[in-house]
Amino acid sequence: MRLTKAGMLLGGVYLAVVFIDPARGTIDANERVKEVVEAVAANQVDKPLELTLSEIADIRPTSMVERLRVSGDLEPTNRAVLHAKEGGKIVEVRAVAGQAVKAGDVLVRFETDDLQSVLRQREGDRDVAAAEMLLTMQSLNRIEQLAEKNIASQEQLDKARSEVAAATARLKSLSAQADIARSALRDAEVLAPFDGVISNRAINQGSRVGAGAELFTIVDTRILEAKVLVSTRDVHRIALAQRAELHIDGLDGQTVLGRVDRISPVADHGTRFIPVYIRLSNGGTHLRAGLFATGSILVRQNDDAIVIPAISLRKDEMGDYVLKLKKGRLVRQPVTVGTGWGGSDSLEISEGLAYGDTIVTVPLPELRPDVTVTIPKAG
Structure with a gap:
């Protein structure tokens, strides 16, 4: 707008000079226009540009978080299928599917x-x-x-x-x-190997089974794990003990916390994804093996990052820089951009800026180093 006004002003001065004193000729008019241009340019240099509060940003500690979306099924970490060591007739069955048992409890008696x-x-x-x-x-x-x-x-x-x-x-x-x-x-007495719940019973009282026949399946429901598949492109970002937040089907939006417990050394044969196991605690949440879980793994976090809008970063032949406000003038401040944050529109700056600095966040062409600027006071 300022450039447009200056152009209109120069055009008006030129016409006025030519109209008022045409006898002086074109050369004199051009010299007059040159004088006016120099005067207007000097006036524009002396007059500071006014920035709004939305066009600047103060550098403050910022919390940056990067998560990897995952999904998978819940599985028990401790599961056992009990088989008959010797064949024989079953005279007593003491457990049914869904029944909780203690380690050492008698489940089956043979003749x-x-x-x-x-x-x-x-x-x-x-x-x-x-x-x-x-x-x-x-x-x-x-x-x-x-x-x-x-x-x-x-x-x-x-x-x-x-x-x-x-x-x-x-x-x-x-x-x-x-x-x-x-x-x-x-x-002849089959005992429960650990505290758990009977998930399957394959025999009945009075039946006769052979050696090696399946009797029961028992699972420990106190600790479950979510088996999720991670692409080979992202698995390098996963590490043991990373925190995960999962939402389980049927829990009405309740968030279940867990941590990465194991990472498979080989890819799944069918999908070519890497299985990752997230250990969950089942205290009071009524988790069940086989439920579907969706959520995320916290792969990176920085609570004191120096972050700027990506649009505020400028480049020239000397490298990356931002315009920093210093004593009413804009200065070129070289910066080093840190690692990215998963497609965010913000950039982390590892070097060049400090807490309390004020930078320009808009890429206007008239904003450049050594330009004088003013900022209106809030309110």
């Missing part, structure tokens, strides 16, 4: 009549073998005494020693079989 009979037989065989070994050792002791007196031959001594070795081996074998029978009898 034990045959197992007890086998155990008694193995223990009897072991006892017989122990008695036989005792006799062979006593015989060996007598033969060794006779051999010292040259009454027993070397052949008799070797035979006695061989019988002791065979009896010892037989006793060890039968003792092992008795231990196996005792373990099978003990396994």
Whole structure:
């Protein structure tokens, strides 16, 4: 507007000079216009430009936060599928799906009549073998005494020693079989391995199952984790213990906090994304495995950043700079731009500015170094 007014003023002066004194000729008119232009230019230099409060910004500490959006399913961190070690008939089932159990609780009892009979037989065989070994050792002791007196031959001594070795081996074998029978009898009671909730029951009372058959699935619902998939482009920004905020389906907007617990070393075969596991606490929030979760991971935060609007950054042959207000004049202030903040319209400045500085935030061409400016007082 100021340039337009100056141009109109010069044009008017030129016409006035030509109209009033045409006898002086074109050369005199041009000289007069030159004088007027110099006077107007001098007046424009002396007169400061007025900036509004919306065109400047004071540098203050700014909190910058960058989050990565994620989504995935909730999974239990502790889950076990219980199988029958030996086949047999189920005589009692003490747990159903959805029931909470404690570590050591009896979940299933198998019929034990045959197992007890086998155990008694193995223990009897072991006892017989122990008695036989005792006799062979006593015989060996007598033969060794006779051999010292040259009454027993070397052949008799070797035979006695061989019988002791065979009896010892037989006793060890039968003792092992008795231990196996005792373990099978003990396994006739299936116990809960940890505190948790039964999520699946695959058997019924009275049914007969084979060795290795699935019985129960038990999960620990106290601590769950969210398995989210992160692209290979963004996974380098993820680190252990980073804080996450998730929203779970069915919790009516409630925010569940968690932290990055594990990062898979390999990509998912189907999606080529990297699985990341966020550990959640289930205290009082009624989380369930299998629920869908959406939210974000806090990948970076700076509570004392020096931030400027991206539009206020200028460039010239010497590099990046901003216009800083100093004693009523604009000065060129070189700056170093820090790392970006995920597509934000603000820039973090790592060097060149300090708290309390005032900069110009609008890219007007008439605003340049060494220009005098004024700022109206608030109100």
